Structure formats: structure tokens, C-alpha cells
Amino acid sequence: MSITKTDFMRGMQCRKMLWLDKHKQSLKVIPLEVQQVLNAGNDFGDRAMAMFGDYEEMTVYRPGTTFPDTKAMIVKTQEHLEMGTPVICEAAFSNYNNYCAVDILRKTETGYNIYEVKNASQVYDQFVRDVGFQYYIVDRCKVKIDKIFIVTHGPDEENPFVINDVTQQAKGYAKWVNDNIWDLNRMQKQTEEYQVEPGEQCERPYRCWYYGYCHERCRQEI
């Protein structure tokens, strides 16, 4: 079991949330409106791939499924880095089995820039932490990253993409990632259910999909 970007962000909201993802995922309840937001985000991300013109997409699926074949994606990404492909989408990287896929990598004169696409009208701190995790992994894979951007939704369809420079803040989160990623790796493997009392983390920054499970158990224990 490794830590992906999603695992890391969920584990940092609440370690129990990550443990439940790994051991009792069937308890997860994703509200319809949240699923619709996630789907809209995927559509926006797909459109953003072409924002710099021609691109190469690294997504590879396991045969007969819609599950990504991350090992094949990592190999394909490496091939395109070696070829000097100017724009690589869903570029996949792994370091000690910790994994991330970068929405857009764009070649510069000295390395690459990272673009993380978010279907939102402004940049929130959790977006910067998210791309900080990607920087941590990619940097350890010896790819030189110059600048880091978050692409948000523009005011209208004439201007669909706004590029926000978050280089300094995102690179600044590398130590925070390193301080937590190994503990999350250890914790997610434990067989006994990880215990956390419900609290503010159940709603921030996102309402937890195990809210019903944890709060119902709390009520039963009172």
C-alpha cells in the first residue's frame, strides 16, 4: 500500500478517513451533489488539457477496465520526458511507491512547469497543498520543476482558464509533506481501526464521506 495524492490530502484532513478508505471503503457515502461536482471537475480538467495546444496524454487503463494502470503510465511518462515532449498531461510519477499524476507538465528552457487544474473560481489553500504534494514527488524523481501554477475557472466561456502562480507556496509545502507522508504510510497499514473523535475535521475543508458512520457510532456510545 502506497500513498497517492488523494490519500495524502484525505489523510491530512483526518487519519481515520484514510484508514477507512483502505479497509472499509464500502461505508463511504458520496452525496449526489458532490459526485456531480467531481464529474464537472473531471470535464473541466479534460478541456484544460488542450489549453497549450497539442499535448500527449499518459493515461493507460488496465485491460477491460476504467482503472488506471499506474505502472504503465509511469513508464509512458518517462519515455515522453526522454523524448522532450513539450506538453504532457496526466504525467505519472512514483517515489518509494508514493504516487501522483500531474494534470499538465509543460516544458521550459530549463525543466518543466506544473499546472494543476481546479474547477473553482479562486485558489484555496488545500489546492496549494495538493500541488505541493505533486512537487514533492516529481522533485524526488529528479525532474526539475521551475514554476507551479493552479488553473482556475475564468469568468466566462470566452476566458475559461485563469493561471495562478503558486510556486513559492507550493514548494514551501515539501517539508510538510515529508513530515507526514511516512507516518500516513505506516498508519494506513495497521489492521486495527484507527480511532479519531469526530470534530471540526469532519467538515473542513470537505464534508467527510464517512460522516454518517462515525457520528452514528458516537451517538450509540453516548
Ligand code: SF4
Ligand atoms: S467523520 Fe470525522 S472522524 Fe470520521 S473519518 Fe470522517 S473526518 Fe474522521
